[in-house]
Amino acid sequence: GQQVMQIPQYQHVQEGEDFTTYCNSSTTLSNIQWYKQRPGGHPVFLIQLVKSGEVKKQKRLTFQFGEAKKNSSLHITATQTTDVGTYFCAGPPSGGSNYKLTFGKGTLLTVNP
Amino acid sequence: GAGVSQTPSNKVTEKGKYVELRCDPISGHTALYWYRQSLGQGPEFLIYFQGTGAADDSGLPNDRFFAVRPEGSVSTLKIQRTERGDSAVYLCASSLFPGGYEQYFGPGTRLTVT
Numbered sequence: 001g002q003q004v005m006q007i008p009q010y011q012h013v014q015e016g017e018d019f020t021t022y023c024n025s026s027t028t029l030s031n032i033q034w035y036k037q038r039p040g041g042h043p044v045f046l047i048q049l050v051k052s053g054e055v056k057k058q059k060r061l062t063f064q065f066g067e068a069k070k071n072s073s074l075h076i077t078a079t080q081t082t083d084v085g086t087y088f089c090a091g092p093p094s095g096g097s098n099y100k101l102t103f104g105k106g107t108l109l110t111v112n113p
Numbered sequence: 114g115a116g117v118s119q120t121p122s123n124k125v126t127e128k129g130k131y132v133e134l135r136c137d138p139i140s141g142h143t144a145l146y147w148y149r150q151s152l153g154q155g156p157e158f159l160i161y162f163q164g165t166g167a168a169d170d171s172g173l174p175n176d177r178f179f180a181v182r183p184e185g186s187v188s189t190l191k192i193q194r195t196e197r198g199d200s201a202v203y204l205c206a207s208s209l210f211p212g213g214y215e216q217y218f219g220p221g222t223r224l225t226v227t
Contacts, residue, residue, distance in 0.1 A: 004155075033215065042204060043156060045215035088155050097169060098212035099144060103155030 002027045002093050006104035014112050019076040021107035023089035030094045032065050032072045033101065038085040046074075046087075069094065081111050115139065117219035119205050125225045126195055134190040134222045136205030144211040145188050147180055148204040150221070156204055162188060163211050195226045 003026040013019050023032065031050045035043035047056055049065035049072065056063045062075045072089055086108045090101040118137040126132050138145050144163055148156035158172040162182045170180070177195075182188040192199055202223050206216040 035218075042218040042220050043206075045217070048215060090155070092212070097161075099146070099161055099208075100158055100169060100171075101156075101216070102158070105153065105155050 002102045004089060004091065004102050004104040006087075006089060006107050008107055009105065010108045010110075012110045012112065013079050015081060016078050019079050019083070019109055021074050021087050021089075021109075023072040023074075023104055025070045025091060025102075028069050028094040029091035030069075030096070030098045032069075032089055032091040034063060034072075034074055035088045035090065035103075036085045037088065037106070041085075043088060076109075079109070079111050081113050083109060084111050085109060117205055117207055117217050119203075119219040119222050121222060122220065123223045123225075125227060128195060128197060128226055130195050130226075132192050132195055132224065134192075134203050134224070136188045136190070136219060138186065138188070138205070138207030139217055140186075142207035142209055142217070143185075144208045144214075145182060146206045146208075146216060147188070147190050148206065148218075150202045150204055156218075159190075161211070168211075192224075195224075197226045200224055200226045 005024045033048045034046040037043045053067045054065045060077045064073045086106040088106040090103040092098045120135045147159040150156045160180050161169040165185045177193045180190045202221040204221045205219045208214040208216045
């Protein structure tokens with residue numbers, strides 16, 4: 001079945017440093033969604049990318065969807081302590097059930113103030 | 114407005130017992146999903162409802178798991194003969210429409226089977 005992999009599994013940064021997490025799917029995706037889960041919390045939707053090569057920005061966050069629609073990345077510029085949490089990518093397979101999200105294992109980001 | 118709510122927030126049960134977990138989605142959301150999240154893992158799809166019917170239950174691990182949504186709003190996930198391996202956080206999510214829309218997650222029910 002479809003597998004979604006994320007690297008790194010953990011990332012510890014000093015406040016102000018940049019952070020990037022990468023997401024790779026074993027199959028082409030219909031779209032890619034990113035979620036953030038704070039410690040002890042539940043996943044919260046950040047963004048959805050649909051088009052091949054799409055780039056979207058939200059303040060200090062930049063999201064990219066690969067040309068082949070099999071990979072994606074999230075880059076955070078100048079991290080803050082409020083960025084702490086686990087970032088998940090998730091997507092449904094292209095041509096399949098577009099409601100059925102397969103999540104990666106996530107990247108846990110910790111920020112040292 | 115109110116988000117997705119789930120009850121109970123925590124449930125401890127003995128192996129072999131039956132449990133019910135409840136999800137109250139955002140009002141007006143037609144699509145409802147159940148996921149299971151184990152420690153250090155991402156949410157794992159269990160079942161999807163469109164309206165009252167289970168449109169896709171392919172993620173349910175086995176026939177001990179069953180879910181209903183009789184009136185197209187509140188949903189109940191039912192687990193029979195619980196096993197220790199069922200221990201996890203069970204997340205419910207809803208979306209306005211199915212497919213390609215952001216999913217709003219509830220706070221989850223932490224199930225512990227002793």
